[in-house]
Amino acid sequence: MILLTALTVGLIFGVSIYMLLGKELKSIAMGVFLLGHGANLAIIAASESPIGKLPPVLGASGQPTGAEVDPLPQALILTAIVIGFAVQAFVLSLLVLTWRRTRTVDIDELAGPDPATQPQHKDATTTRMHEEQPVPTSTP
Amino acid sequence: MPQVVWLLGAIFAPLVLGLLTLALPRRAISLRTGIAILGPVAAIALLAGYLQQYGLNAAIPSIDWAPAMNLNLALQADQLGIFFALLVAGIGLLITIYARAYFGPAADDLYRFFPSLHLFMTAMLGVALADNFFLLLVFWELTSISSFLLIGWERDDKLAVRNAMQAFIVTNVGGLTMMGGLIILGVITGAWTFSGLIAAGVTSSPMVLVGFALIFIGAAAKSAQWPLHFWLPGAMAAPTPVSAYLHSATMVKAGVYLVGRLFPVYAGNPDLAGAAVVTTIGAITMVLGAYVALRRSDLKQIFAYTTVSQLGLLMCMYGVGRLQFHGQPNLIWDITQILNHAMYKAPLFILAGAVAHVVHTRELPALRGLIRLGGQKRIMAILMILAAYALAAGPLTISFIAKEFFYYGIAHGLEVTGHWGYYLLIGAAILTGAFNTAIFIRITRVLLGQVEENTFAQPAEYVAHHDHPVDEKPSAEDIDVDPHDHGWFWPSMLWVPALIILAMQYIGGIIPGAYEALFGGIERSFNYFDKLPMAWQAHLGLPLYMSLAGYALGAVIGFAPVFTTVIRDVHDRIYPAFYDLVVYGGARLFRVFQTGHFRTYVAITVAAIVALVVWTASGISGYLTLPEDLGLADVRLIPGYLVTLLMCLAAIFMPMVRQRASRVLVLGIAGTAATALYYLYSAPDLALTQISIEVVSLVLFLLVLALLPDEAPAKSPSRPLRAVVGVAIGAVMFWLTLMAGTATEPTRVTPAIDGKPIANLGEYFLRNSLYGIDTLAMSPSQVFGGVIDRGPEHPTSFGTHPPVPENAPADAVYLHKGGGGANVVNVILVDFRGFDTMGEITVLSLAALGVWTLLRRPSRHDLEPLEDEPVRKTRVDARISTLILRQAVKFLVPLAIVFSGFIFFKGHQTPGGGFVGGLVASVALVVFRMTFGNEALRRWLPLPEYGLIALGLTLAVSTGLVALAAGLPFLTSNNGYMPLGETEKFHWATVMFFDAGVFSVVVGVTVGMIDALSREVEK
Incomplete structure (x- = not known):
């Protein structure tokens, strides 16, 4: 089981980073959500193989029988799922706002002209940092 | 406790009184000066009172603040500390008086000056008396800050501000380096105070050496050692009282002081390498400073470089002093040398300021024949010649005695070790002495008017009061505007402080007994002598010959027309180069990494993660211990195969589909597959949560995608590169997940909670979720917090109870940490x-x-819909x-x-x-x-x-x-x-x-x- 999960996690991460490196905001957002699944699965995979194990709910004795799976990753993931949803909503709202304000969802257009590809373009409105004059270099 | 109060009073009295002057009306100059003078006076009085009460080297109980973090108010008042504190307060007193005369009745200057000066006084007193490392560091940085404020005194003068920054950055970087060194020593020895460190001692190890090296770098930066000395001449942009006080007599000695503080630690370690480095750097600084001083024409620059030289000599001396002599170190703390330097360099600066005040120039060639001008100018000229004589370490001065100590140290080192390096050192010492002598001779000749005009290169004019170059000579009008005092008292205070200090220099030199009576108790480097050598009793031998050689060579240089042109110090280029490197290099680096493209950031982050994991994993084998039998053929794994296959398919299709509805569908499939996986992992809570979220999430997506345009089939950039990055991170995450799921000892640490070892945290939660088994039976004394339970049958009982353990004591009480829930x-x-x-x-x-x-x-920032965009007309x-x-x-x-x-x-x-x-x-x-x-x-x-x-x-x-x-x-x-x-x-x-x-x-x-x-x- 662990091998299967690990393969799935690897694949999910690969695909989501591939999508994150894309050009279009919606597919980047999709990549982020997929990444959430990958992260959750990676955490649950840490709780050893579940084959033949029980959910972490105690019986009447109140003592673990040794067959329960590790409850900690589950507790961690549970809140991660809910927060993941809230983040989804927030990211999507940002997307809507970006579209409303710029009428583009292409991140290259959002970033403005690329200084690397257009080094001669002086009028570019990109912020240029630290363009101040050098200080005088002499001492009295 | 009262001891600390005395000392704290002494440390903070100047600052408190200095700040008090801010409350006065601007025009109340006399009152302001009076209160400012009270600052150092109070410090001296409190120090004297403390000595009267407790004497030297009394153990001072520290006040704990955060002992666990070694942050304690620990002070010490040993010879070195008290000496330094008295020096700071004493010179501070004279400088306060001098500053009043220097600034004249200019209300604004004094209003600003006294608080800044007194802040420094407090900081420096703190440095002298602090015992705790961190306490010292705080005061140390405070001296840098006050120095910064004072160098950049002329706030509109760009050069002064730049020099202030230069000084601040150099000393501050040094301070941080020093902090690293002190922390290393503290961690190694466990002693976070200097007294504790000296008591504990260190055994040499590479780490100790690193610690000492870092501390030395900090000390060298503060004490202007080559190649970091350039900030000190730059600091001459400060008003002259500041130069005389901070940048010659006190602050620049802080580094030397610190090396002296730690001297007993490394002196006791003959096998501790590195003293040679201290000696070498000191020697280079010594010669270089003296040489550049000779090639300068501005008085303050000359004296600044001789200060550099003297600081180098002090460092050098600590390096040499490490040798044993008659079973004792060559020297313990070199108080005479420090004191001597303060007692001629402070007068020199004071007089430079005074001369500039009356003749409006500090250029040495322009002072030709000053002594013939009569009046105050004649007194100033005479005093300056006397002070320069002490600079040259002529006989009958303390300077002479101090230099003899140094020469004896070298001679002794040669005698004991026979190392060839000592011959070089002798050469360096003679050369330094010669340059100093030459400077004395030149100053004397100029002031007496015995040189032709243009003997030295014609320099730029300087305005006396503002310490920066101007194009024209100050007109008569300027001089009238210049705030001069009337009457006799304040004008004479321009030189009287110098006279007082110089008098001590000569009295001590002529009557060594008097000096010894005053300072003999705290100077311990008398190992060579039963008594101080009388000037005319100089012991024949190498030291004397070295002195004589220095005088002779100096006389030749002083009278001969050599080394007369003004040169620039090549090291002045270091800071601008460093500044440009940081600012422009930083800007370039910024543009490389901050492209403004999300893609770049993702790629850099991912690449860094991959690199870190690969780097970590490559060095360690055994992290990954897959079980022999993976059990992939197990029938119970069939659901797992199906679900993971579904998940993988969803992931693969995700970037392929472009239509918005299909996308939502694919994401929904992924979520459902995740739900199933959680179910397979025996996580019913997660499955329930995920499936509910999936429903809400679906609605969310459908809503949002309705608000966004369909994706145009844009060509995405560099598909292969994206794929490579994706594959790399996928492989890394695969490996990490596999490792996390299969790891065994020793990668899995065994934690312990309440002293009981547990396999992992999950097991702890399982055990204690319902009843709190691990914390069940405790004796009454162990109960805390008030949750006391007397057993399941007791009427006041609450909480859930497991069966009472058989071996539970009769008076056992139950402290429940269990959550009372079965769903862990x-x-x-x-x-x-x-x-x-x-x-x-x-x-x-x-x-x-x-x-x-x-x-x-x-919002008004919203843009209109695009032309080709289908606009919704209806609601x-x-x-x-x-x-x-x-x-x-x-x-x-x-x-x-x-x-x-x-x-x-x-x-x-x-x-x-x-x-x-x-x-x-x-x-x-x-x-x-x-x-x-x-x-x-x-x-x-x-x-x-x-x-x-x-x-x-x-x-x-x-x-x-x-x-x-x-x-x-x-x-x-x-x-x-x-x-x-x-x-x-x-x-x-x-x-x-x-x-x-x-x-x-x-x-x-x-x-x-x-x-x-x-x-x-x-x-």
Whole structure:
């Protein structure tokens, strides 16, 4: 089981980073959500193989029988799922706002002209940092 | 305790009185000066009182502040510390008086000057008397700060500000380096005070050496050692009183002082290498400083470079002094040398300022024949010649004695070791002496008017008062404007302080007995002599020959027309180069990494993660221990194969589909597959949560995608590169996951809670979720917090009880740390890690607030729809309103709400709880809203969504506060049984209120966000 999960996690991460490196905001957002699944699965995979194990709910004795799976990753993931949803909503709202304000969802257009590809373009409105004059270099 | 109070009083008296002057009216100059003078006077009086009361080297009990972090108010008053403190306060007193004369009755200058000066005084006194490392560091940095303020005195003068920055950065970087060194020594020895360090001693090891090296770098930066000395001549932009005080007599000695402080530590370690480095750097600084001083024409620059030279000599001396002599170190603390330097260099600076004040130039060639001008100018010229004589270390001065010490040290080193390096050192010492002598001769010749004009290169003119070059010679008008005092008192105070200090220099030199009586008690480097050598009793031998050689060579240089042109110090280029490197290099680096493209950031982050993991993993084998039999053929794994296959397919299709509905579908498949996987992992809570989220999430996507355009088939950049990065991170995550799931000892540490080892945290939670087994039976003395229980049968009993252990003591009481819940996941969420969950519901609330804020209303920044964009002309209804749905929803939604309540209440014992219950309720409400619309939902909801969130957060926090009010830690829970009729009982737990808060927040957030987006679509 662990091998299967690990393969799935690897694949999910690969695909989501591939999508994150894309050009279009919606597919980047999709990549982020997929990444959430990958992260959750990676955490649950840490709780050893579940084959033949029980959910972490105690019986009447109140003592673990040794067959329960590790409850900690589950507790961690549970809140991660809910927060993941809230983040989804927030990211999507940002997307809507970006579209409303710029009428583009292409991140290259959002970033403005690329200084690397257009080094001669002086009028570019990109912020240029630290363009101040050098200080005088002499001492009295 | 009272000892500390005395010393603290002495340290802070100047600052307090200095700040007090700020409260005075600007014009009250006499009063201001008077109070300022009281500062150092009070410091001296308190120090004297302390010595009277407790004497030297009294043990001073430290006041603990944060002992666990070694932050204590530890002071010490040994010879070195008291000497330094007295030097600082004494010279400080004279400088305060001199400053009043120097600035004249200019109210504004003095208003600003005294507080800054006195801040420095306090800082320096603190450096002298601090014992704790960190205390010293704080005062140390304060000296840098006050020095910065004073060098940049002329706030409109760009050069002065730049030099102030240069000095600050150099000394500050040094200070940080030193901090590293002190921390290393502190960690190694466990002694975080200097006295403790000296008592503990160190055994040499590479780490100790690194520590000493770092400290030395800090000391070298502060004490202007080559190649970091360049800031000191630059610091001459400060007003002359500052130059005389900070940059010759006191602050620059801090580095030397620190090396002296640590001297006993490394002197006791003959095998500790590195003293040669100290000697070498000191020697280079010594010669270089003296040489450059000779090639300068501005008085302050000359004296600044001779200061550099002298500081080099001091460092050099500590390096040489490491040798043993008659079973004792060559020297302990070199007080004479430090004192001597203060006693001729401070007068030289004072006089440079005084001369500039009366003749409006500090250029040496322009002072030709000053002595013939009569009046005060003649006195100044005579005093300057006398001070320069001490600079040349002529006989009958303390300077001479101090230099003899140094020469004796070298001679002795040669005698003991026979190392060839000592011959070089002798050469360096003679050369330095020669340059100093030459400077004395030249100054004397110029002041006496015995040189031709243009003997030295014609320099730029300087305005006396403002210490920066101007184009023209000051006109008569300027001189009138220049704030000069009338009367005799303040004008004479321009040179009287120099006279006082010089008098001590000569009295000590002519009558060594007097000097010894004063300072013999604290100077311990008298190992060579029974008594101080009388000037005319100089012991014949190498030291004397060295002195004589220096005088002779100096006389030749002084009279011969060599080395007469003004040169620039090549090291002045270091700081600008460094500055440019940081600023422009930083800007370049910034442009490389901060492209403004999200892609770049993702790629850099991912590459860094991959590199780190590969780097870590490559060095260690055995992290990955796969079991021999992976059990891949196990039939029980068939569901696993199917579910992971589904998940993988969803992931693969995700980047391929472009149509918005298909995308939502694929993401939904991924979520469902995840749900199934959680089920396979025996995680019912997770499966429940994920499936509920999936429903809400689907609605969310459909709403948002309706607001966005369909994706144009854009060609994405560099597909292969993206694929490579993706594959790399995929491989790394695969490996990490596999490792995390299969790791065995030793990668898995065995933690212990309450002293009991456990296999992992999960096991601890399992064991203690219901009853708190690990904390069950404790003797009464171990009980804390007041949760005392006397057993299951006792009438006052509460909480759930496991069977009483057989070997439990009769008087055992039960301290319950159990959560009273069988569903361990829920207990972890609301009890063990309740604080964490509280943070998480806060995050949820903030996300909801964010969504509402973002979507609140159209803004003027919004752009018009594009030309080719289909504009919605009519109001869209986000409702799906078929008759069947309406009828079904009417019945199903109340049912679902009841069901969510059931899930919530049973959640502590069976899968469920606040999160799941809240989500189920949300699903019901979202469906309701999709069917009947916003208004219906408003009517139906008892509270608006933000009300639900506020209620939830309040509930959660109050649950914690109740425990706090009961004297228990925040969020401590209690639980027990409540009888329900005859046979049934209800298991209650206080965390239920907390969980109700979670429920409320989840409902508020989910419904609120969906509703906000729906309204957006409906616009």
